[in-house]
Amino acid sequence: MKITKKVLRNVSLTAHPQGCAQYVSNQIEWVQAHAQVSDDSRYPASKNLVLPKRVLILGGSTGYGLSSRIVSAFAAQADTINVSFEREPSETRTATPGWYNTMAFEREARKAGHKAESIFGDAFSDETKQATAELIKSLLGQVDLVIYSLASPLRTDPKTGLTYRSVLKPIGKPFSALSVDLDCDVVKTATIEPAQGTQVEDTIKVMGGEDWSLWIDFLLQEKLLAEGAMVISYSYIGPKVTYPVYREGTIGKAKEDLEKTAAQLTKKLASIKGRAFVSVNKALVTRASAVIPVVPLYMAILYQVMKERDLHEHCTQQIYRLFTEKLFSGKAIPTDDEGRIRVDDWEMQDDIQSEVERRWDLQKEGEPLQGADLEGVYSEYEQIHGFGFDNIDYDEDVDPRII
Numbered sequence: 511m512k513i514t515k516k517v518l519r520n521v522s523l524t525a526h527p528q529g530c531a532q533y534v535s536n537q538i539e540w541v542q543a544h545a546q547v548s549d550d551s552r553y554p555a556s557k558n559l560v561l562p563k564r565v566l567i568l569g570g571s572t573g574y575g576l577s578s579r580i581v582s583a584f585a586a587q588a589d590t591i592n593v594s595f596e597r598e599p600s601e602t603r604t605a606t607p608g609w610y611n612t613m614a615f616e617r618e619a620r621k622a623g624h625k626a627e628s629i630f631g632d633a634f635s636d637e638t639k640q641a642t643a644e645l646i647k648s649l650l651g652q653v654d655l656v657i658y659s660l661a662s663p664l665r666t667d668p669k670t671g672l673t674y675r676s677v678l679k680p681i682g683k684p685f686s687a688l689s690v691d692l693d694c695d696v697v698k699t700a701t702i703e704p705a706q707g708t709q710v711e712d713t714i715k716v717m718g719g720e721d722w723s724l725w726i727d728f729l730l731q732e733k734l735l736a737e738g739a740m741v742i743s744y745s746y747i748g749p750k751v752t753y754p755v756y757r758e759g760t761i762g763k764a765k766e767d768l769e770k771t772a773a774q775l776t777k778k779l780a781s782i783k784g785r786a787f788v789s790v791n792k793a794l795v796t797r798a799s800a801v802i803p804v805v806p807l808y809m810a811i812l813y814q815v816m817k818e819r820d821l822h823e824h825c826t827q828q829i830y831r832l833f834t835e836k837l838f839s840g841k842a843i844p845t846d847d848e849g850r851i852r853v854d855d856w857e858m859q860d861d862i863q864s865e866v867e868r869r870w871d872l873q874k875e876g877e878p879l880q881g882a883d884l885e886g887v888y889s890e891y892e893q894i895h896g897f898g899f900d901n902i903d904y905d906e907d908v909d910p911r912i913i
């Protein structure tokens with residue numbers, strides 16, 4: 511079948527197998543081009559650093575989790591296990607991009623001599639945790655690094671069987687701001703109604719620290735964390751303009767909970783001299799972030815401003831910097847006053863943020879975006895689904911089951 515782009519309400523319904531493989535191989539190539547010798551002081555070579563060799567990534571099939579897996583394997587030369595929730599292809603339907611990414615990554619990782627296996631299942635369930643423990647035992651013995659990079663709309667609590675849904679809403683009052691859809695380039699005002707009933711608590715249940723804690727408790731109990739193991743999860747803060755829908759909204763409450771969990775986990779990990787951190791990352795187009803209202807408009811302006819200053823990064827560059835400059839540089843791990851690692855440091859620079867604010871004020875409802883890089887946002891969104899690569903013939907018939 512011919513595999514074409516199909517997008518509904520900012521969500522892509524299809525993915526291209528060869529395109530996803532191309533996306534993964536581009537990220538791998540970027541890492542390989544820096545890992546041995548690097549002429550860019552912002553991304554120093556990783557080869558002389560002491561890096562983790564056995565890595566578990568929860569949510570390692572797309573976005574920041576996939577990049578964490580790529581950096582682990584191709585900068586740290588690590589063996590990796592990924593746990594993610596993805597749909598397999600059928601004769602008539604494409605897989606989700608994360609499934610194709612995983613197949614492509616594992617092929618390349620094994621070719622390079624690294625072990626690479628995945629469990630496709632619900633990371634929130636006890637069964638998946640148990641299956642992961644078995645796989646760690648048989649494949650790696652223990653792990654030195656656990657990356658928790660899940661972004662999910664729902665979670666079933668394994669103890670009660672109750673299912674909770676996360677929502678992206680302001681708290682207390684509606685929030686209106688300029689926005690732009692990924693399927694039209696005209697600025698319009700979007701109004702988001704505030705969370706109702708238990709939506710704040712429900713979002714914390716899904717995206718807060720509870721499941722992260724359950725994973726670490728379980729891995730500790732099973733003695734699957736090596737001495738000195740590091741445990742990382744990802745958060746976002748962002749600019750004031752998105753505070754009502756993000757940092758001060760339902761998801762922000764969940765992120766606060768996740769950040770508090772890091773300190774609790776560090777205490778639990780003391781017995782193995784391990785540590786837990788939250789890394790605050792840059793706003794980037796991923797399957798999760800594209801659906802947050804207001805955020806694509808912010809990203810389009812941010813991309814333009816950061817590209818003009820040669821500071822724009824993709825997920826893999828962010829994680830490479832996290833590994834080489836923050837977590838495993840051999841120096842003390844730099845954190846902010848709240849104990850968080852900041853790889854959103856360039857995004858949050860005063861000069862970047864004041865320029866973004868200036869351009870935000872220039873936007874007019876009903877008119878195309880100005881001084882922004884909506885093309886760049888579109889193009890990254892296409893590429894994370896395997897579309898928009900010049901070297902791929904999208905008119906060719908492809909069996910979606912072949913990767």
Ligand code: NAI
Binds near residue numbers: 568573659744
């Ligand atoms: P993403 O949508 O690209 O990846 C989510 C991953 O979670 C995928 O591997 C998916 O398979 C997995 N997943 C979802 N539900 C699952 C389940 N029930 N069981 C197993 N796996 C499941 O998301 P993205 O953007 O990479 O987000 C990862 C983390 O990074 C999140 O905590 C997010 O808040 C954070 N972050 C994202 C930023 C962004 O701009 N995209 C910025 C800063 C932090």
